[in-house]
Amino acid sequence: MSTWVPAALDWRVEFAHRADLGRTYISSLECSIYSPSIEVLDRLSTALGVEAAALLKKSQ
Template sequence: MEIRQTFARNLRRMRQAKGLSQEELAYKAEIDRTYVSSLERAVYSPTIEVVDKLAKALGTDAAELLKQFSQ
């Protein structure tokens, strides 16, 4: 699986596990909601700074957003 798809899957899974909407996550991470949506659909690749902001907003490490889990 491509890293962008892995990130997208992990981002959505972690956001939903925290019970956050895309808008709430975007607010906490100080990024645009439409960007969160695009990241979850693997339309864009995030910068390392954005990965860090999202990880902090989700209360996790950036590495967890990039980790591949077996299916």
């Protein structure tokens, strides 16, 4: 039996799974409640398929 997930949360669930992090932790990062450690930054960049440095650049 699969768990139903609303479409709006679907990408967060998949991303959290790829990064091996909890969905609520991902949400906390989005809301700036937490700052990611270097290890978490590496997991996030791997899940996104980008270099970790790309996540640290200021947006223009």
